[in-house]
Amino acid sequence: MMLKINDLNTYYGAIHALKGIDMEVDEGEIVSLIGSNGAGKTTLLNTITGVARAAKGTVVFKGRDITNIPSYAMTKLKISISPEGREVFPELTVEENLRLGAYIVKDKGAISAGYDRVYDLFPRLKERYKQQAGTLSGGEQQMLAVGRALMSSPELLLLDEPSLGLAPNFVLMIFDMIKEINKQGVTILLIEQNANMALSASDRAYVLENGKVTMSGEAKKIASDPKIKKAYLGLG
Amino acid sequence: MLAQQIFNGLALGMGYALIAVGYSLVFGILRLVNFSHGAIYAFGAEMAMVFIGLNFGIVPGIIASMILTGILGIAIDKIALEPLRKKHSMPIASLITTIGVSNIITNLLIVFLGSEKRNFPQLFNFGSVKIGSVVISSTQIMMCVVSLILMGVLVFIVYKTKIGLAMRASEQNAKAANLMGINVNFVISFTFFLAGMSATIAGALVGGYYQIVYPNMGFMAGLKAFAAAVLGGIGSLPGALLGGLIVGVSESMAASFMGSTYRDSIAFVILIIVLIVRPHGLFGRKGITKV
Numbered sequence: 203m204m205l206k207i208n209d210l211n212t213y214y215g216a217i218h219a220l221k222g223i224d225m226e227v228d229e230g231e232i233v234s235l236i237g238s239n240g241a242g243k244t245t246l247l248n249t250i251t252g253v254a255r256a257a258k259g260t261v262v263f264k265g266r267d268i269t270n271i272p273s274y275a276m277t278k279l280k281i282s283i284s285p286e287g288r289e290v291f292p293e294l295t296v297e298e299n300l301r302l303g304a305y306i307v308k309d310k311g312a313i314s315a316g317y318d319r320v321y322d323l324f325p326r327l328k329e330r331y332k333q334q335a336g337t338l339s340g341g342e343q344q345m346l347a348v349g350r351a352l353m354s355s356p357e358l359l360l361l362d363e364p365s366l367g368l369a370p371n372f373v374l375m376i377f378d379m380i381k382e383i384n385k386q387g388v389t390i391l392l393i394e395q396n397a398n399m400a401l402s403a404s405d406r407a408y409v410l411e412n413g414k415v416t417m418s419g420e421a422k423k424i425a426s427d428p429k430i431k432k433a434y435l436g437l438g
Numbered sequence: 439m440l441a442q443q444i445f446n447g448l449a450l451g452m453g454y455a456l457i458a459v460g461y462s463l464v465f466g467i468l469r470l471v472n473f474s475h476g477a478i479y480a481f482g483a484e485m486a487m488v489f490i491g492l493n494f495g496i497v498p499g500i501i502a503s504m505i506l507t508g509i510l511g512i513a514i515d516k517i518a519l520e521p522l523r524k525k526h527s528m529p530i531a532s533l534i535t536t537i538g539v540s541n542i543i544t545n546l547l548i549v550f551l552g553s554e555k556r557n558f559p560q561l562f563n564f565g566s567v568k569i570g571s572v573v574i575s576s577t578q579i580m581m582c583v584v585s586l587i588l589m590g591v592l593v594f595i596v597y598k599t600k601i602g603l604a605m606r607a608s609e610q611n612a613k614a615a616n617l618m619g620i621n622v623n624f625v626i627s628f629t630f631f632l633a634g635m636s637a638t639i640a641g642a643l644v645g646g647y648y649q650i651v652y653p654n655m656g657f658m659a660g661l662k663a664f665a666a667a668v669l670g671g672i673g674s675l676p677g678a679l680l681g682g683l684i685v686g687v688s689e690s691m692a693a694s695f696m697g698s699t700y701r702d703s704i705a706f707v708i709l710i711i712v713l714i715v716r717p718h719g720l721f722g723r724k725g726i727t728k729v
């Protein structure tokens with residue numbers, strides 16, 4: 203078990219955003235987390251990464267309790283995130299953004315291997331390596347956010363709505379990249395509004411409603427569930 | 439006469455510029471005007487004086503004070519400002535805190551050292567250079583040289599080193615910087631340290647120039663340097679340099695052509711005019727909002 207979440211509870215003031223989440227992610231899997239707006243998906247990632255505080259429950263990564271560790275310690279543990287809203291550094295260049303992704307990496311060779319890997323996955327970023335990140339298109343910024351997260355060679359990659367606001371061809375390409383990254387040996391926890399794409403790309407899935415997991419299991423099974431079809435897949 | 443005043447003003451302006459960078463560095467990363475910076479500058483000058491008095495020698499004394507003042511900067515942030523950030527308090531709370539800290543530092547200096555003016559040793563004395571009718575003293579030359587070197591070092595740190603990249607990243611998006619593995623609170627401490635060190639160098643240079651230091655020396659100098667930082671575009675290092683020079687030269691001109699009663703207000707008159715024409719200052723960036 204790579205990531206194990208037990209009874210996780212998070213509050214924003216009086217708002218009880220996560221109400222006892224249990225979840226597991228195995229090494230090598232793509233696990234997706236779907237749910238409507240405000241369900242608590244981002245809050246879950248924020249709690250894992252120390253941006254929000256867990257009031258109760260634990261987050262265990264590779265056997266180690268990492269509940270409420272500071273955010274800046276995540277990349278050292280080989281967990282990295284492409285956060286909601288991309289959060290690139292707008293006035294820094296593409297290259298500088300990627301360099302920051304490898305901030306904790308000391309080995310020069312590993313850093314240049316990181317650039318190669320990212321430019322290989324996203325040739326568009328290579329063409330624009332001197333461009334300020336704030337002037338990239340939304341899709342390019344998304345590639346940058348994912349690429350930046352890869353620079354620390356994570357074992358677990360957290361992706362918060364990587365396809366949000368992208369044109370259909372970009373969505374396809376981002377999902378192809380996610381599968382490709384997974385093939386390279388990176389375990390992925392994927393949050394998506396685009397449940398269709400997410401379920402077809404993942405091994406397993408969790409459905410989050412109102413701060414609670416309401417369904418979990420094999421992605422295929424979830425995709426064929428009548429309730430899910432109706433609520434999230436626009437079918438039925 | 440005019441050329442002479444310009445040279446006097448440039449030397450003085452370098453001193454303002456070195457104080458102004460401290461405002462700019464801290465503002466860049468916290469979007470906070472650190473009103474205790476003038477007192478930090480006075481502390482740096484006074485401590486240099488104290489260390490020199492303890493027979494450290496002039497340069498080691500100044501270096502010891504740079505380190506101590508840098509640590510003071512870190513302590514101010516850790517004790518008074520970081521707790522406010524953790525609680526997500528209003529920006530105005532931090533601002534008023536820095537004003538309070540400023541008074542505390544100044545008063546402690548008065549309690550322990552006395553409020554009177556003390557002689558500061560002349561730092562450089564290898565005669566003066568004469569170009570036409572303009573006489574430039576060795577102190578003035580060295581003020582310019584040392585300040586420019588320090589500016590160069592700061593620009594190098596911010597734009598060419600890894601910690602500098604972390605400073606710029608934290609400035610643009612602290613949350614994302616944390617997620618990259620940057621300990622943003624450490625970066626902030628480092629920034630306060632740099633600001634304190636620069637202020638000490640400014641304090642020693644200006645102290646050596648007038649050969650005088652006193653606990654309240656940071657009040658006016660701090661306000662004028664703040665005006666210089668805003669004038670140049672707060673957050674910008676070249677802006678702090680240019681702003682400092684403009685303030686220094688205009689002050690020197692005002693003092694000799696309009697009478698010394700005007701010397702302390704001219705910086706603010708210029709500041710107001712520049713801000714009306716260019717609200718973000720001379721080198722200021724438009725999109726300077728906290729993300």
Ligand SMILES: Nc1ncnc2c1ncn2[C@@H]1O[C@H](COP(=O)(O)OP(=O)(O)OP(=O)(O)O)[C@@H](O)[C@H]1O
Nearest residue numbers: 214217219237238239240241242243244245246395
């Ligand atoms: N910083 C905050 N302060 C107060 N409430 C918050 C904060 N962030 C999130 N919430 C609340 O917590 C709940 C969960 O929000 P969260 O962002 O986790 O949802 P989400 O599932 O990611 O939604 P979306 O798909 O829209 O991104 C929402 O009701 C939201 O209003």
Ligand SMILES: [Mg+2]
Nearest residue numbers: 243244245286
């Ligand atoms: Mg979200």
